[in-house]
Amino acid sequence: xxxxxxxxxxxxxxxxxxxxxxxxxxxxxxxxxxxxxxxxxxxxxxxxxxxxxxxxxxxxxxxxxxxxxxxxxxxxxxxxxxxxxxxxxxxxxxxxxxxxxxxxxxxxxxxxxxxxxxxxxxxxxxxxxxxxxxxxxxxxxxxxxxxxxxxxxxxxxxxxxxxxxxxxxxxxxxxxxxxxxxxxxxxxxxxxxxxxxxxxxxxxxxxxxxxxxxxxxxxxxxxxxxxxxxxxxxxxxxxxxxxxxxxxxxxxxxxxxxxxxxxxxxxxxxxxxxxxxxxxxxxxxxxxxxxxxxxxxxxxxxxxxxxxxxxxxxxxxxxxxxxxxxxxxxxxxxxxxxxxxxxxxxxxxxxxxxxxxxxxxxxxxxxxxxxxxxxxxxxxxxxxxxxxxxxxxxxxxxxxxxxxxxxxxxxxxxxxxxxxxxxxxxxxxxxxxxxxxxxxxxxxxxxxxxxxxxxxxxxxxxxxxxxxxxxxxxxxxxxxxxxxxxxxxxxxxxxxxxxxxxxxxxxxxxxxxxxxxxxxxxxxxxxxxxxxxxxxxxxxxxxxxxxxxxxxxxxxxxxxxxxxxxxxxxxxxxxxxxxxxxxxxxxxxxxxxxxxxxxxxxxxxxxxxxxxxxxxxxxxxxxxxxxxxxxxxxxxxxxxxxxxxxxxxxxxxxxxxxxxxxxx
Numbered sequence: 001x002x003x004x005x006x007x008x009x010x011x012x013x014x015x016x017x018x019x020x021x022x023x024x025x026x027x028x029x030x031x032x033x034x035x036x037x038x039x040x041x042x043x044x045x046x047x048x049x050x051x052x053x054x055x056x057x058x059x060x061x062x063x064x065x066x067x068x069x070x071x072x073x074x075x076x077x078x079x080x081x082x083x084x085x086x087x088x089x090x091x092x093x094x095x096x097x098x099x100x101x102x103x104x105x106x107x108x109x110x111x112x113x114x115x116x117x118x119x120x121x122x123x124x125x126x127x128x129x130x131x132x133x134x135x136x137x138x139x140x141x142x143x144x145x146x147x148x149x150x151x152x153x154x155x156x157x158x159x160x161x162x163x164x165x166x167x168x169x170x171x172x173x174x175x176x177x178x179x180x181x182x183x184x185x186x187x188x189x190x191x192x193x194x195x196x197x198x199x200x201x202x203x204x205x206x207x208x209x210x211x212x213x214x215x216x217x218x219x220x221x222x223x224x225x226x227x228x229x230x231x232x233x234x235x236x237x238x239x240x241x242x243x244x245x246x247x248x249x250x251x252x253x254x255x256x257x258x259x260x261x262x263x264x265x266x267x268x269x270x271x272x273x274x275x276x277x278x279x280x281x282x283x284x285x286x287x288x289x290x291x292x293x294x295x296x297x298x299x300x301x302x303x304x305x306x307x308x309x310x311x312x313x314x315x316x317x318x319x320x321x322x323x324x325x326x327x328x329x330x331x332x333x334x335x336x337x338x339x340x341x342x343x344x345x346x347x348x349x350x351x352x353x354x355x356x357x358x359x360x361x362x363x364x365x366x367x368x369x370x371x372x373x374x375x376x377x378x379x380x381x382x383x384x385x386x387x388x389x390x391x392x393x394x395x396x397x398x399x400x401x402x403x404x405x406x407x408x409x410x411x412x413x414x415x416x417x418x419x420x421x422x423x424x425x426x427x428x429x430x431x432x433x434x435x436x437x438x439x440x441x442x443x444x445x446x447x448x449x450x451x452x453x454x455x456x457x458x459x460x461x462x463x464x465x466x467x468x469x470x471x472x473x474x475x476x477x478x479x480x481x482x483x484x485x486x487x488x489x490x491x492x493x494x495x496x497x498x499x500x501x502x503x504x505x506x507x508x509x510x511x512x513x514x515x516x517x518x519x520x521x522x523x524x525x526x527x528x529x530x531x532x533x534x535x536x537x538x539x540x541x542x543x544x545x546x547x548x549x550x551x552x553x554x555x556x557x558x559x560x561x562x563x564x565x566x567x568x569x570x571x572x573x574x575x576x577x578x579x580x581x582x583x584x585x586x587x588x589x590x591x592x593x594x595x596x597x598x599x600x601x602x603x604x605x606x607x608x609x610x611x612x613x614x615x616x617x618x619x620x621x622x623x624x625x626x627x628x629x630x631x632x633x634x635x636x637x638x639x640x641x642x643x644x645x646x647x648x649x650x651x652x653x654x655x656x657x658x659x660x661x662x663x664x
Contacts, residue, residue: 023596026399029161029407030434033106034058048199049086049094052160056102059111062086064094073168073201074119077101079112092168092201099164107433118418124286124387125417126169126205127162128251128352129394130176133186138174139356141363142395142402147172147193155193158394159200165414168201171389175253175290177207179215182236191243198246205248205288210272211260212236223265224275237279249285250276251323256293269293269308270315277317288350288389289316291324291340296496300514300521301503302328306339314346321348321386326376328523329504331359331391332475333466334372336535336545339526341380348386351376355409356393359483360465363393363402365608366582366601367465368458370412370424382420390417404601407435408458428458436593450592453585460578466544468575468612470619472568473513473548477501477619484650485611486618505547507626511554511564513547524549554627565629572616573635579605579612618645 024032033056040057042050044064053062060082067076067087075088075097086097100118104111130138135148146154162170172190173181180186194204213219213232223229240247254261254272262272273289280287294304305328316322322344327335331354341349353373360367390413393401401407408431415427432438432455440451469486470477478501479487488507491500506514516523517536524535534540538550543559546552556564583605590598617638620631631637 024594026404026407026597026600027157029157029400030411030431031157031160031164032434032437033102045091045094047091047094048163048201049091049098052095052098052102056105058105060084062101064098066094071119072123073166074117075100076118077114077116079114084111084114090201092163095163095201096166103164103430103434107430108439120166120418121382121420122350122385122387122417124169124248124350125167125414126171126248126288126387126389127167127355127392127394127413128171128175128207128389129392130174130356131172132174133178133180137395138176139354139358139391140393140395141356142393142400142406143397144395146394146396147189148396150193150196152196154396155196159197159202161410162202162414163200165411166418167414169203169205169248170197171205171207171251173207175207175251176257176259177209177253179209179212181206182208182212182216184239187240187243194244194247203246203248204244205251206240207251207253208276209260210252210254210262210264221265222260224262224267224272225265230275230279233276233279237283237285241283241285247283247285249280249287249319251288251290252276253290253292256290268312268315270312273320274315274317277320281317281319285319287317287320288323288387289320290352291322291338292330292352294498296498298498300516300523301498302516302523303521303526306343306526309340309347310343312347313344316347318348321350323350323352323389325352325354326373329476333360333462333469334375334473334544335475336527336548337376337379339523341384342528343526350385350387350389351380352389352391353413355390355413357406357409359478360462360469361608361611362484363406364604364611365465366403366405366457366461366605367409368405368412368424368428368461369409370416370427371459371462373412373416374424377420388413388417388420399600403604404435404597405458407431424459425455428455432458436597438592450585450588454589457582457585461582464575464578464582464612466575467571468579468615471571471575472543472552472564473545474505474619475548476504479650482650485648486615488619488622489646505623506551507623509626509628511552511556512568512623512626513551514549515551516549520551554629563629565627566632568623569620569632570635572620576609576612576616576636579609583609613639614645618642621645 036056036058040054041061042053045066049064063083063085065087068089070089072090073093073096075086075093077097077100078085086094088094088097131145131147135144137145146158172193190204211222213222213229217232219228219232221229253259255263262268273287276287291305291309293308294301298304324338324340326337328338329335357367393406393410411431412427415422438451477486477488479485480490488501488505491502497503504514505512518524524532535549541549552564554565558564558567560567586602586605617640621638621642
């Protein structure tokens with residue numbers, strides 16, 4: 001036995017040595033499965049599940065069988081009489097079971113004596129692609145749309161990756177939808193994509209422009225109660241289903257940020273959503289109606305979704321789901337949960353997370369987002385939701401996501417949409433083992449591969465990002481337009497107030513923060529009574545949301561014993577130190593990671609460490625003009641000058657291709 005163990009360790013060491021000198025481009029994502037040496041014995045139901053197992057399964061005989069009475073996508077995996085039996089009621093369930101078995105193999109887990117039963121938490125687990133007809137991707141940092149000129153090989157890999165983590169729906173186009181999305185030509189292209197994704201259990205959906213009856217149909221109105229409009233939508237839906245029989249339905253952004261909607265015709269969100277729902281219902285299609293709405297007149301943008309949708313609770317059709325961003329503002333590094341999730345009791349809801357890092361360093365910063373999403377679920381019961389959506393971070397870059405570690409967020413979204421009870425650590429561990437072939441103990445000398453340190457980098461990265469960008473509840477102080485760097489001073493003449501950082505931070509000689517207490521905008525009243533009381537009192541409000549709900553005096557004493565100003569300074573400096581630490585941990589990974597991915601990640605981590613300094617210096621020096629207090633002596637002081645940073649602007653073209661990096 002000892003000889004066998006030593007031989008195995010030597011083989012592992014050889015593999016790691018090869019990994020350190022070879023090149024990989026990230027195109028295989030976490031599906032770095034080796035082809036089976038011989039055709040695996042796989043019998044039973046033929047289909048995609050069988051193909052995957054015959055290609056990659058290295059173990060004993062597998063039987064795929066249909067079993068009635070199970071949930072739509074549910075499956076079991078059991079070891080029986082020397083065989084592994086995967087049972088499900090559908091082809092999709094068999095495929096998910098096959099990928100589960102392959103994941104066990106790939107991560108070095110036990111593949112015998114199995115007794116596994118899995119069923120997804122949500123029937124719909126969907127990616128929202130913000131892809132435009134010209135191939136650009138809004139808030140996309142990984143090249144152009146994969147749907148612009150899709151190759152069969154690329155689409156197959158996309159489908160396999162999604163199926164491997166249980167994602168079963170794809171919205172093909174931007175929520176800021178162009179009417180052309182519903183032309184016959186565009187629908188034909190959607191059909192071609194749907195045909196490629198269908199074998200992997202993925203249904204396609206489309207974002208629609210509410211004014212399409214005017215722009216595409218030539219009608220004079222898009223009033224949802226107009227008979228001609230109703231007829232036009234029914235005809236268009238029928239046309240879609242003739243081309244795509246398993247079409248999923250529509251995603252709608254209406255009366256938000258200038259997009260047309262039912263309010264343009266004196267109608268409600270319910271009127272518009274229900275009209276579309278009626279057209280889709282005969283085909284079992286759904287409407288995902290976004291609750292991201294706000295206007296410049298409100299005293300607090302955080303209040304608006306609640307104010308518009310709560311009066312409509314219970315008025316939506318049963319095939320309409322209200323899609324709500326996890327927080328009340330806009331995908332900030334930290335937000336409280338949107339109060340709609342606990343307020344609406346009679347309306348189906350789904351959460352919308354952002355996988356792409358619009359406000360989290362684009363594709364330059366390593367920020368693992370599972371801890372953010374788990375934080376949301378610590379307040380919102382997963383069972384209260386009907387579905388889960390994620391704004392995709394996928395493009396035509398070779399490594400799909402612009403940053404090798406950004407792939408982990410695509411992976412984590414799928415795994416949490418399947419099972420919100422999984423921990424951030426479990427998911428990160430799975431992803432690391434599959435993506436980099438890393439394990440905790442790779443060498444007989446016990447030196448390891450710094451695996452635990454790298455795992456901790458992933459788990460700590462979101463909090464570090466919050467610290468060096470916007471700690472203690474600060475939010476939306478990004479540069480105008482592209483949301484990459486800090487511009488807490490950004491306030492051009494004529495721009496609506498809620499598109500400027502001062503609207504949110506409200507820094508003055510007294511303190512910092514937005515008063516959302518009962519004496520301010522009363523946003524706290526939108527939360528359940530007990531939580532409202534907690535948030536309303538500055539002494540009981542969680543400090544990581546303090547300036548979100550309170551205008552905090554500079555000299556307010558924090559739990560650490562420091563003043564608020566000193567605590568703010570230290571939080572920013574902590575973030576900088578953490579970003580530097582991430583780089584140091586990765587540098588130590590060089591012997592264990594292939595050279596190409598090592599160098600590409602290293603380059604990004606250097607950018608992140610520099611950006612963290614930029615954020616710290618810009619924010620502290622700017623807020624210091626209000627606090628009039630010194631930077632604490634027991635921390636690193638800013639290395640930039642405020643006037644120089646205030647003159648610095650990132651070219652938008654560079655922002656759209658963050659792989660170029662930034663120089664300051």
